[in-house]
Amino acid sequence: MNNFFETSKYFTLKKSTYVFLRWIGIIGQLISISLVYFVLEFEFNYFACFSIIFIGILSNLYLELIYKKVQISEQSSFVFLMIDTIQLSTLVYLTGGITNPFIIFLLIPSVFSAANLGFRINLSIVVITSIIIVFLTFNYQPLPSPLNYDNNLNQYVYFAIPMALIIALVFLNYFALSFVKDSRIRKEALNRMEEVMAKEHELLSLGGQAAAAAHSLGTPLSTIKLISQELSKQLKNDKEISKDIELLSSQIQRCEEILKKLSINPSEEVEFIDDDLSMRDYLSDITKSFEEVGDRKFVFNFDQDSDPKKISKSIEIVYGLKNFIGNAYKFSKDTVFINLKSDSRMTEITIEDDGNGYPKDVLPKIGEPYLKTSNVENKDKAGLGLGIFIGKTLLEKNFAKIICRNSKTRPGAEVLIKWKNRELFNI
Numbered sequence: 001m002n003n004f005f006e007t008s009k010y011f012t013l014k015k016s017t018y019v020f021l022r023w024i025g026i027i028g029q030l031i032s033i034s035l036v037y038f039v040l041e042f043e044f045n046y047f048a049c050f051s052i053i054f055i056g057i058l059s060n061l062y063l064e065l066i067y068k069k070v071q072i073s074e075q076s077s078f079v080f081l082m083i084d085t086i087q088l089s090t091l092v093y094l095t096g097g098i099t100n101p102f103i104i105f106l107l108i109p110s111v112f113s114a115a116n117l118g119f120r121i122n123l124s125i126v127v128i129t130s131i132i133i134v135f136l137t138f139n140y141q142p143l144p145s146p147l148n149y150d151n152n153l154n155q156y157v158y159f160a161i162p163m164a165l166i167i168a169l170v171f172l173n174y175f176a177l178s179f180v181k182d183s184r185i186r187k188e189a190l191n192r193m194e195e196v197m198a199k200e201h202e203l204l205s206l207g208g209q210a211a212a213a214a215h216s217l218g219t220p221l222s223t224i225k226l227i228s229q230e231l232s233k234q235l236k237n238d239k240e241i242s243k244d245i246e247l248l249s250s251q252i253q254r255c256e257e258i259l260k261k262l263s264i265n266p267s268e269e270v271e272f273i274d275d276d277l278s279m280r281d282y283l284s285d286i287t288k289s290f291e292e293v294g295d296r297k298f299v300f301n302f303d304q305d306s307d308p309k310k311i312s313k314s315i316e317i318v319y320g321l322k323n324f325i326g327n328a329y330k331f332s333k334d335t336v337f338i339n340l341k342s343d344s345r346m347t348e349i350t351i352e353d354d355g356n357g358y359p360k361d362v363l364p365k366i367g368e369p370y371l372k373t374s375n376v377e378n379k380d381k382a383g384l385g386l387g388i389f390i391g392k393t394l395l396e397k398n399f400a401k402i403i404c405r406n407s408k409t410r411p412g413a414e415v416l417i418k419w420k421n422r423e424l425f426n427i
Helices: 002-007 015-039 046-066 074-094 101-116 119-138 155-234 239-262 266-274 279-291 315-331 384-397
Strands: 012-014 071-073 297-301 335-342 346-353 401-406 413-420
Touching: 012 015, 015 046, 015 071, 015 074, 015 101, 046 074, 071 074, 074 101, 074 119, 101 119, 101 155, 119 155, 155 239, 279 297, 279 315, 279 335, 279 346, 315 335, 315 346, 315 384, 315 413, 384 401
Parallel strands: 297 335
Antiparallel strands: 012 071, 335 346, 346 413, 401 413
16 A cells, blocks of 8 residues: 555656647647638748648657557656647747747646646756747747738847746746645645545444444353353363363453453443534543543633533544644643533634644644644654644534634643534534
């Protein structure tokens, strides 16, 4: 599974999408030159242009009929994008150079690579495209006649065109790279969240099965134990059989221990799985799992919980709360404070810790995955960004409003989670 996720990070192009986009470009080129040559009857080297487009047709047929892979590798993608760039630049060379308005399409392959391929490939295409733009500024065939008559651009305007194109090229690629990087980070975090939630659902299912098994097996196991004890009394003089009965008794005891580990109190576990709980009960159950593994303490304030209704059980809410409580537990020094406030209209949970609070450089970006802080104290505590991202996403999906800030009354961080009761109780 780990190898799968590692290899899935390699940059590729989906062949069917790329081939379809290339056909659109090729058909557009054919229509443009045919319209200008046959309908408008402008003079230019039509057959040379058609030959250049025909090369694009052949390369696309190769991709569609001979290249059998579903994904085009990064290296192959670079080759085909360069073919697109050189083909289009040759057409522009034959039809006016930078004075041809269609030169703007030279930017498309590099922007496309920025959205789908790695930084090095994209940088290479940007550099090559910039060189081609500079070349077409000084070397080109005239525009098709009669467009080339009286087409003397002001020198400043003329040289402003390649400058504008190169600036646009750099800006669009930077924008695309930044946008795609953020999208990939968020997509990876969402995939991680889905993976965690799938495991949580699986564990919940297994927990229910384990509790049910412990409850169901308790009676027959007790019967077997009683029978083995009676046999031990009746056959105590038979040494060979006595040894077997002793072994049987020890195995029965071992089974009992295993069932106790699966569910210390089977009937209570089944009730937890089958029944809905109030928010107060959820918070108590979540914090118990942290108290068993650490020495920090929780301080609850349920005094303002004036409307403790039971809510429809949602593993997303449970796991979202667990992430925020776990984050507070991790960064606290000694105590985590949980305040629950509810009335007929709203339900509000406040989670505070007595740690150092959110670092100032991270606070404006709270809720984004994979945050990094320059704070040396918190650098060694991994998961700051991802845990909050998962918790925030899961709870907001279930109609919660979340505010993350540094506490005004304590030195640590504070998370405020609010629901409108009509949305919370209808989940």
